[in-house]
Amino acid sequence: MTERVPVLITGGGVAGLTAALLLQRQGVAAALVEKHASTSPQPKARRFNQRSNEVFRSLGLAGAVAEASAPLASFSGMLVGTTLADAQWPEVTEALRASLAQHATMGDHSPAPSVLCPQDVLEPVLRNAAEARGVSVRFATELVSFTQDDTGVTAELRPAGGEPYRLEAEYLIAGDGSRSPIREALGIPCGGYGHLADNLDIAFRADLTELVRDKRFNLCTIENPAASGAFVSVNGTDRWLFSTSDFPGSAALDDEGWRELLRTIVGVPDLDVEMLSRMPWESGMYVADRFAEGRVFLAGDAAHSMPPMAAAGANTAIADVHNLAWKLAAVLRGTASAALLDTYHPERYPIAYATAEFSSLVSGHLGTMVKSVTNGEGPRFDPSAAMFGVQYDEGAFVPDGRGPAPVDHYGPAGRPGTRVPHAWLDGTGAPGGLPAASTGASTGVSTVSTVSTVSTVDLAGPGFVLLTGPDDSRWAGDADALGLQLVRVGDPAWLAEVELGDGGALLLRPDAVVAWHSASGIGLRDALSRVLGSPATVDA
Incomplete structure (x- = not known):
């Protein structure tokens, strides 16, 4: 017997899980499938801005997110140095002072804070909430194929170690990442600047509590002959990440080679280092030409991948599904026509493209992003206008x-x-x-x-x-x-x-x-x- 649900969501990351929770708030039953067995083991995005936290607040998750982000609550600065041990706060230039003053006013425009919360910490919060609220969350389940017609979407799903089965949905949200098989199957091309840089993230465990006690940083730029890049705080005590350009010879380094390299750029020769993971990734700008095709909607990295400027990709993903969920619910309830769904692309595409383009101007990798902020050479903009004052050009509203x-x-x-x-x-x-x-x-x-x-x-x-x-x-x-x-x-x-x-x-x-x-x-x-x-x- 074929299972039926109103909405099928593919991808158990920030976009998919938030979409499931928003649909549940609207009274819409959704099934979420994710091919991996668990949420992301990588810190990935960390800076969830005030607009994203307004969404979490609306979902009743403000307390849970605050608790998850508490370890990094005081880690807000940026450092520069040849090693982490000698890194210092950057010189406060006039441009940096002006930028800090602008950011200081942003709290006046929102009921929610901006938080540092690594994605591997946030995603379990979202998953637990979705499961507790009755969302059908199915990890270790892959979307093998799908078809769509005027009446709905039919998907073939394959659980790990199990038999494939069919599921029918009225709509499909593709939150299946930057290499989205769904986007590829639909034949939707991407625009943008394309490839910008090859990067490598090294997640490691080392007790740096004393080293950073008086310089609790968010990001620390390293310029060192051994390797350059940026250190990232994951929990502020013993979990850290070093992000670097994928330099020649990096692929040949084994765990012991990386441990020695990390000791060098941390600046502590006898540091006890445990390697956790190595993740190569591409920094680039790829924005889908269409965010919707029939009954299928692209969200998050499937719609737009971009460099990691203040977790712009993850925050834009949350805004995508915040826009889409209520529209799907209204159409499914019969209080809106299907034409309402036609407003998703014209509302979200220009915002996503502009955000990806801005991120691409200042960030091939994390080190260049930090320097663009600290030296004041990045593009000038008003952060409050960019976050709270953006206006859709056209869509589901009546101009005045x-x-x-x-x-x-x-x-x-x-x-x-x-x-x-x-x-x-x-x-x-x-x-x-x-x-x-x-x-x-x-x-x-x-x-x-x-x-x-x-x-x-x-x-x-x-x-x-x-x-x-x-x-x-x-x-x-x-x-x-x-x-x-x-x-x-x-x-x-x-x-x-x-x-x-x-x-x-x-x-x-x-x-x-x-x-x-x-x-x-x-x-x-x-x-x-x-x-x-x-x-x-x-x-x-």
Whole structure:
């Protein structure tokens, strides 16, 4: 008998596991398959930014992620030296000082922190949460082949040591990595700069607690005749990674050769070193020309691989599935037409391409990335605008005629197609407590009550939410008729920031993106119909 599920996800990495959790939050049953027996044994991405942590916060995982990232909570600086032992903090140039000042303001724009949490630590947190919440998670199971037609996707799956079986799904999310067999099978080409550098990551165990006690670093650039690259903190005590260009002769080094090399570049001749793994990898920019083909959607590295600039690839992957999950759920529920899914590529492709291109300008390998930051020679940009103020050019929102959001400074102003600005609020708009809300027949259960201090960003999902000024009399009837949660916001500063008068309103998508602003002159019901691609109904 052929098994059937609404959504099949391939790939048990950050993209796939986050997609499974987001679909589960939407009430959509998904099956996740991963050919490897466990989550990644490699640290890989480590810097999960505030937008990613807003997603984890919405999933009720803020505490678990904070606990997982606690060992590296104080490891935030960058060092440079010929060895780790002699490495020092870089000279604070005017460019670096300006960059640090800009980054210091980013906490004002989000309810969530940026954290250092190695991927091999984060992925088990996500997997455990998915399994605990009833997601069908199947590691050691490979997607052998698939076909699709107008009614769905049929996949042949092969568990390790078991017999192949068929599974039918309405949709398939391909989170199967940079060499994505699914992307290849669909014949989707990739654009971008292509190959940039060959790299080699050496994971090792050595007790460096005392050595780094007064210089707790995130990354440390090494320029040494023996080998150059960057040390990476994995747990801040005895787990570390050295990332280097794949230099001539590196392949011939055995474990003892690497131990001696590591002792040299650490600067401790008698250091006790345990080799954990060696992983060669390509740094490059490859962005799929299409993020969707029929009922199959590419996410994460399958859609865009890029150099490891501040874990840009992993953070972009989380944003991909945050965008996609609610759209799949709305179509599966029948409250949106399939046309809503056509907005995935135009919304995500430009952002992913720009992020990959920026990462490629400053990072062939980790050493060059660190130097570009410390010497101020990297491209100039406003980090708050880049993370919180980006606007989709087109997609599932109704433009309000104000023109594009600024790119040189933070100022989304509640424009449709941007992430809603953050403000702490309670019933009067002040920090602390829960917001005053009247709830219609909204889809799912609000997660507002799961956090003790609530941000406007927290209000997003699982359904659409209508944010109003203190006077909601104009909107209460429509919100109730359309099944929208209605939340009054009384914070004058926030209302001014989003250019919303006392009687105005914003429609918030489940991914915290503004779908509509009342200044557009288009009615709420009409706007919701345009976003969903079908007549607005209860449980939108």
